[in-house]
Amino acid sequence: MAxxxxxxxxxxxxxxxxxxxxxxxxxxxxxALTFPGEFRNLQACYPIVFQKAADGSFQPVALLGFQTGQNLFLDERGWDALYLPLAIERQPFLIGLSVEGEPMMHIDLDHPRVGKTHGEPLFRTHGGTTEFLDRMASTLQALHEGLQAVPGFVDALLRHDLLESFVLDITLDDGAQHRLAGFYTINEERLSRLDGEALAALHVEGHLEAIYMAIASLSRFRDLIERVRRAQGHA
Incomplete structure (x- = not known):
């Protein structure tokens, strides 16, 4: 419980x-939840796909595994990737509202990262914030502001019918099977059929680069599959 x-x-x-x-x-x-402004950094390491929330809205996510509780980027050394998604890095901090309704930095006191004996201190002896907390505040702000751009980006994708559901089936050498379903990707063929006016509008709105970054990220599925094989001794 948080x-x-x-x-x-x-x-x-x-x-x-x-x-x-x-x-x-x-x-x-x-x-991990993400946003268009983070796609350039993410696409070198993770597939970027979209999931549908309970209210029917779409949210881009960086895919870390193929099933709940599976993170293929964790090993005995820690996190095995050059870039750490901001939604992961910001834990255990989050944005909450003050009594006056202003966004403020909050902390989940029940998060396993939080304690009093191990880790980075948040405040200096005389009450000032540490460099660590300042960095976490900047990370949290970047994530908070970035997520606000998601609805406009998704609306543009839906306006041009660019989102499609997909299923990925993986068969390992010993016949073990894994299936990834319930996610959406950008349809590259439909994107290629858009006319110049539509592409220009996406560019002016600031969406076109993120679209191509999300498409490029799908090549990282090969890496995820290899990580499954290595994790289960099928390398």
């Missing part, structure tokens, strides 16, 4: 946050 609290240097002056990466610290997740 227990969120608005961060302050009185109640939380002794808190520390573990910065190691591993399942014990809550990193055993199969995907």
């Amino acid at each position: 227990r969120h609290a608005q961060l302050n240097n009185i109640d939380h002056r002794d808190l520390r946050v573990v910065t190691e990466r591993g399942a014990a610290w809550g990193d055993d997740v199969m995907s």
